[in-house]
């Protein structure tokens with residue numbers, strides 16, 4: 001991976017310093033620890049790029065770890081999707097795919113060790129009582145009457161919890177720290193709770209499950225992680241992370257927090273994304289309107305563009321909202337370089353060239369990508385009957401409309417100058433159904449030998465040769481920049497986020513297109529072949545339009561600074 005343009009950030013600096021000082025023997029070992037209870041999204045991409053990126057940059061390793069300690073919402077489907085998405089994004093965990101659930105036995109032993117050291121106890125208060133005893137930010141907590149149970153009694157009760165003798169909520173194992181601690185996380189946090197729920201990997205072997213705070217630090221420790229990078233909401237949990245590892249005297253990684261990615265017009269909480277899927281607001285986790293990696297992939301976002309985006313937003317310690325147009329800008333930047341240009345007509349209007357010989361077909365040369373001559377050229381068939389974009393013709397052109405109109409001449413890209421001589425309408429509805437035009441044979445290739453200019457160049461396809469296609473146009477999924485601020489985020493869904501166009505026509509070279517291939521449809525935007533495509537019926541997703549709002553924002557910012 002190209003890390004050469006990496007920008008500086010505080011985590012890179014901290015790790016560089018550790019490497020220089022020889023902390024952890026100069027080793028760098030990170031991990032990406034998703035919980036398999038949903039699909040990965042663009043926010044996770046930030047964490048993935050950071051963890052794998054730092055490891056790669058410092059010659060270290062990065063593990064993929066399923067943080068699967070909460071059986072009620074986890075599944076194998078999510079595990080497989082997570083693996084696919086991390087790989088697609090361009091990262092490799094080698095043979096280091098781990099599961100927190102593989103550590104259950106060891107975690108249990110650690111818990112027993114803490115009980116024996118008088119650092120953990122079985123509490124038998126109800127969940128409501130535990131909450132009430134915890135106190136508030138301004139009031140200290142109250143000690144549980146069970147706090148001073150003997151080691152022997154705690155060991156026995158904990159063993160019986162494991163054996164399945166108790167109902168959910170009847171007992172928990174808690175760390176014995178300090179009920180008066182200013183940091184509420186240190187007020188005897190729960191380490192284990194009883195859950196009579198089978199786990200997708202361990203089945204019914206366990207009915208007690210460790211909490212995040214207990215499992216995470218020890219999973220990091222077991223794997224020999226050096227730098228445990230996590231999002232800001234865990235900052236207040238760091239003293240606890242450190243406490244468990246210190247009490248047990250085991251390998252002690254450094255937890256470092258960074259701000260999570262928030263994106264305008266987008267929700268990134270798994271719970272909310274699950275709601276969108278469950279309630280049918282989208283077609284699934286990989287709906288091209290979803291900010292999931294599988295959705296972005298289906299939409300046509302290249303992994304390179306997502307990595308470039310993660311690099312550009314950087315890593316900071318303060319939460320902020322990133323403008324979604326920056327992500328779209330990165331996608332355009334990549335596709336502009338890599339995507340072949342083709343011609344496609346989304347809303348076809350028939351054009352008959354009256355003076356073009358019936359039955360004649362010319363193969364005209366078209367450039368595949370003006371940004372990259374190495375991508376070469378291709379042949380596009382031209383004939384007497386064509387389609388142009390309905391929007392490229394106006395019977396009564398408004399001011400500054402330079403495209404086709406009665407009596408007016410325009411250029412057809414790579415082809416000829418044509419002039420509109422007649423308009424055919426549906427006698428009933430009055431709708432324009434066909435244009436009659438003449439072409440100028442002297443302008444082959446699109447240049448007039450007498451130097452006359454065309455004010456507009458239109459894309460087109462040959463009616464007899466074009467392939468029919470369905471094109472799906474996407475707009476923002478939400479109407480407001482910050483849907484997370486709404487009490488009901490589904491109330492601000494954009495009802496027009498999907499528009500399906502059928503009967504579109506694309507040039508015949510696309511007969512070779514495979515699912516996932518990305519193209520620029522000239523003048524229209526970038527499009528990607530959808531898996532719904534069948535033989536003889538291509539389906540395209542619009543990835544992004546050509547209009548780059550971020551470039552405008554950036555320009556304004558620069559002007560403002562001058």
Ligand code: ATP
Nearest residue numbers: 033034035043044046047230231260261268269270
């Ligand atoms: P939830 O949406 O329920 O809070 P989560 O997004 O934290 O869940 P995890 O599976 O726990 O889901 O996330 C895995 C890793 O990705 C964690 O280390 C987490 O900090 C990181 N992560 C999650 N969301 C973001 C985000 N928006 N930006 C950066 N990192 C994120």
Ligand code: MG
Nearest residue numbers: 033034035067
């Ligand atoms: Mg989480």
